[in-house]
Amino acid sequence: MYEPRDEDAVASVIRDAANASKSLSIQGGASRRGLGHDVAGAPVSLTGLSGITLYEPGALTLVVRAGTPLKEIKAALAEEGQMLPFEPPCWAAILGNGAHAESTIGGVVATNASGPRRIHSGACRDSLIGVRFVDGAGRILKNGGRVMKNVTGYDLVKLMCGTHGTLGVLTEVSFKLLPKPESQATVSLTGLDNQQAVAAMSAALGSPYNVSGAAHVPSASDGQSRTCLRLEGLAQSVSYRAAELMRQLDPFGSPQLDTDVDAVSREWQSMGAADALATESGRDIWRISVKPTDGPRVAAALEGATVFFDWGGGLVWAAVDAGTDVRSRLAGIDGHATLFKADTDNRQRLGVFHPEDPAIARYSQRLKQEFDPSNILNRGRMG
């Protein structure tokens, strides 16, 4: 295992590997192990590149080394009443990597991991404003910076986000931040079917009340369905919007209000982590992105699956019998399906990532060649 302590050391590991055509397997805290195809290669751990480089609360910006534990970042931001806008979810449990696996910020960026607030404040890629990385030739490169408006040259910041370490090894990342809301509340409805739930969520998201989370659990702990809408912000504002939203949702049932900050925050953390499917052992887990009103169609096409909806219905998490070819069942519905968790054989057979359009796949392949000419970085991770 290589454990470089700084960016130069990362570059030298990669240059040596490129010269020897030896493939490398890049890892952070291993909390997302199993997401993507298995990679053969000498492991390189980035946990040695740790620590906050620059934090300016007055400018809402953070620069941090890629191997820094997410927990450490959250704590530093909380001290200033700030947060990462995209609510990075913890997937260690659902991926079966143990609750103690420590997510690093580099892993969050490499997987573009975004939680329920994605529909309101954007994905990880939208908050990411700068990257430093080492490409497959061992060049140390940067793009973007530490300011939130930057159109100087191509936006490789977004490109690097979600590439699962296949285009370069991230060494430092910068984010724009948001103030942590001083108040949070969940307005919920019970007993709605999927169709009604998505209609209610669409109504809420189309309202002027700044809904920052919209999820639907078809079978909650009491056996009934639960549809949740989150409001965040200044205290008076949240209570005003909650009252208005409840009035608007009245036709869908009897909206309930939960204002216990701890409970609300725990519930949405659990939505991001897809805890609703955590007990589905032995089944494959899929993460499917469609336009919200297609959510119920996805569920209908996957009869027998345990599903749960985030992002107003647009993100469908589904647990299905191992080996089910979900993509063929969803033919005709625009979007993409990721085989989030399955054994190696089924990942190999079905493919983890949704196949790209052939023209785009060709360009992606050429791009990989430009960034990693010896094909040594996480070879085969994305299929």
Added chain:
Amino acid sequence: MEMPVPSGQIIARKSAILDRFLKVLPAEAVISEPAETRVYECDALSAYRCPPMAAVLPSSTEEVAAILRICHEEGVPVVPRGSGTSLAGGALPTADAVILGVSKLADVLETDYDNRYIRVQTGRTNLSVTGAVEQDDFFYAPDPSSQLACAIAGNIAMNSGGAHCLKYGVTTNNLLGVTMVTMAGEIIELGGAHLDAPGYDWLGVICGSEGQLGVVTEATLRILRKPEGARPVLIGYDSNETAGACVADIIRAGVLPVAIEFMDRPCIEACEAFAHAGYPQVEALLIVEVEGSEAEIQEQLSRIIEIANKHQPAELRESSSEEESALIWKGRKSAFGAMGQISDYICLDGTIPVSALPETLRRIGELSNQYGLKVANVFHAGDGNMHPLILFDANKPGDLEICEALGAEILKLCVEVGGCLSGEHGVGVEKRDLMTAQYTDDDLDIQMQVKDVLDPQWLLNPAKVFPLASSASRREATTRDTAARSDSASAAA
């Protein structure tokens, strides 16, 4: 400012190339008379002009593809153009280039309120996207100052921002999908009404690529429900430092206004003389706007005013009516026009970390004295996006050159304090040769390698974004190819 020498071989084949265009486009969509190509000789960076060899105005994605296929085969450079409002020279042609204008592609293709998106052709103007949904109380958030005229195609090319991006983000954060034609004439779809991409985030790199990677003909854009109301407050301070400190404190306090605009004295005076907005005579003026219901507006404003008062403002004026709000914004929104009344100017758009605001303003003042040209500052303070306006006299020989030299120094200063050359206008030709101040050769090379993938012959808007010296080997390889092709064509003839 230097542009590549136009290829005589291409210009010599002009009529053969036009004949091919006329096989795929109606005659009125192919413009080649010198009197008419003049219209396309520049964009809003009007100091630089050069009429193109021809301009074409296709009416469909298929026509765009047909034109690009021809240009690809003929080795003709193509400069895509939206409404021509680029302040960076993004749509400046060369004499051997074809301007591909998307102005005829202006339709709304689909509106979906349940899923909160609109799909439009990209020649549509920014403001008319909102215009298509505002009767139902929705809007499209990015609002560049030129929104009345600028096209979505240009917004995507430059990743345009606006005054309200502190809350709503810039174009890339509101763009869900595109239909794009590559230089080879291949039509590809990226993204759509759903979120995120299955593989690499091509959409993210297309947005802001200044028309160098493809021609975007259709876009799926996120639309949002309009807030119940909005209200600005006007805060004046006796120094730029105090105003800067107030901005940082507001941001830090956890209130996130939709906009924080900053004007310095030279700008305030010009705006006041032009728009009579009733601005106080102070050193620095902030316009802070918040949104929401009446109660929410009150709650946010009271916190902002409390913070502002700690810094002892010379003036603090809360709008109490729609008319007063409009007046407060009128001054700010007419800033560029007001400046245009008193002088020629160039407008920069470097971004700096908000914390470096006082230092940057002080050093801009020093540079202004050193170069002997006035600089007025108006900018989006919440996100650090500066807009220094350098005043000069276009009729005075040498003044433009001094102005550009001062501009370059100011932009280098922005980079030095931790910022960047361009926050929302793009690089174009204007800042092309300054790119080495922000990026190493390797940093630039990896970006050019992305263009190598999508446009290996470097035919799309080739002389932009990268310093000419950096892109020379790539561009010249194409010129050699073209020459070889033209030789073999004449040999065959």
